[in-house]
Each structure stands twice: as C-alpha cells, then as structure tokens.
C-alpha cells in the first residue's frame with residue numbers, strides 16, 4: 673500500500689507534538705510474518721488463551737445464546753480465523769444450523785479467509801460481507817435472523833477510551849434487540865507477565881516495531897536509519913495500559929522523498945506506536961453498561977489471563 677492515505681497518515685503523525693505512527697501500519701507483508709512469530713512466542717499469551725476459550729467452551733457460549741436456528745455468527749475483523757474455526761467446528765459437529773459471516777473492508781483478506789475456512793470445514797455455510805462494520809451490522813439487523821457478533825483477539829484493547837465508546841455505540845445503534853456481542857478482552861494480571869509479552873528478550877517485538885520505519889523507507893522513500901532508533905515499551909499496572917514507542921537515539925532529521933517533507937527528532941524523542949489496554953472484569957462490566965449492553969457471561973481461560981465477554985443488546 674503506497675497510496676496517499678499511508679503517506680498522509682505518516683505526515684500527520686510525524687508532525688504532531690507527540691509523534692506517532694498508527695498501529696494499523698504494522699501489518700504489511702513483513703510485519704504480518706513478524707506478528708505470526710510474536711503469536712508463537714511463549715511470552716505472548718493472548719492468542720493461546722483465547723484459542724483455549726473457544727476450543728473448550730464453544731458449546732457453553734452457544735447454549736447461552738438461546739437463539740432460534742438458523743442464526744448468523746458475524747465476525748468483525750476476522751484475521752486468519754484459526755481461533756474462530758475452533759468454535760465453528762464444534763457447532764458443525766453438533767449439527768447446529770448457522771451461517772458464518774466474516775466482515776472486512778479488504779476483499780483480499782476475505783477471499784483468503786474463505787478459502788482457508790472451507791479447506792478445513794468444507795460444509796460450512798459462509799457468507800462474507802465486504803464493507804464497514806457499522807453499515808454491515810445495520811444491514812444484517814434488518815432481517816429477523818438472530819446475530820452473534822464476534823469482536824475477538826483483544827482488538828478493543830488497541831482503542832483509546834473515546835474510540836471504544838464510539839465503536840460500541842456504533843455497534844449498539846446498528847444491532848437489533850436480542851442480538852449478542854462476544855468481545856475479547858485481555859485481563860490485568862501480574863505486571864511482569866504483561867511486560868514480557870510486549871517486550872520479549874529475543875527482540876521479536878522490537879523488530880515488529882522497527883519494521884514501521886522500514887516500511888516508510890520502502891514505500892515512501894524514507895531515510896530512517898534503523899540503528900538510530902530503539903524500541904521502548906511500558907506497562908502501567910495502575911491504569912492497565914501498555915504503550916509502545918520508538919526512541920530517537922540522537923538528534924537527527926529524517927526525510928521522505930515521496931512527499932519531499934522532512935522531520936526533526938531531538939535526542940530521546942518518542943514515536944508512539946501502540947496502546948494495548950488490559951481490563952479488569954469490573955472495567956468490562958462498566959464499559960458494557962455505559963454503552964447500553966447487559967453482560968451475560970464472561971468466558972475465561974484456565975489461567976484467568978483473558979476473557980471473551982458475552983453481552984446482549986436488551
């Protein structure tokens with residue numbers, strides 16, 4: 673993606689008083705491969721925890737819905753779908769009548785997901801939708817078929833409080849009464865466990881963050897010297913926030929040839945790259961109620977590191 677949105681976002685982010693690069697730019701081809709490595713690290717627990725929840729508690733989750741069949745399982749931001757597949761597999765084995773509806777703005781991501789899902793679950797009813805979350809939720813809700821919306825993977829943790837509100841009120845406004853929402857939340861836990869997950873000793877997370885600068889060099893003709901930036905990540909157990917940064921190791925000017933712009937960095941100046949917020953069960957319950965939902969049940973992994981939280985729009 674070397675289009676103008678990327679260039680424009682980078683310009684805005686590097687011109688701001690606290691420089692920042694949006695975390696959505698982590699996932700180019702190289703970044704996606706590094707993220708696969710992150711998910712395989714022993715320190716990075718969220719993927720395995722949610723995999724466990726969906727593999728072992730799928731039936732409990734579906735029983736709790738008490739939906740008439742057929743119903744839809746609608747996934748917002750499906751990714752590779754491996755975790756979701758664990759849930760779908762159990763439903764198919766029980767002969768439950770449902771359709772799987774992955775929603776994404778990228779047609780390419782949807783095509784890959786569809787091929788992959790069908791190779792594992794050939795008789796899955798899959799009805800992908802390409803478009804933005806709110807309008808697709810609205811469209812699905814105009815029919816009487818019950819919907820379970822999935823927003824998995826702790827995605828929500830990457831949003832600031834106001835963005836969380838905007839997202840959940842948008843979901844709520846477009847859902848119909850009785851529809852359910854299952855959201856992944858990473859839970860607060862021993863701070864050392866969280867710190868290691870976001871700053872591993874092997875430096876995979878460091879490479880993941882530095883790839884942002886590499887990507888700017890490759891796609892926009894930037895001249896970032898990667899030896900003159902380092903990765904820094906900080907978990908604050910008082911508010912549950914992991915914030916990740918790149919640090920300029922010296923005063924330097926960086927230019928981007930595609931736009932002809934340049935940016936001054938002072939020594940130790942930060943570029944903020946990501947928020948990953950960790951919740952308590954109380955935080956989750958408050959968030960649900962503030963946005964018009966009722967909590968039905970929290971489904972936790974055995975270590976109580978992560979929850980998929982089931983809400984209803986009353």
Ligand code: TRP
Pocket residue numbers: 695710718826829830869870877881916945946947948
């Ligand atoms: N958004 C993911 C998360 O919060 C991705 C991620 C894992 C990440 N490790 C990271 C993002 C380190 C920035 C820095 O878990």
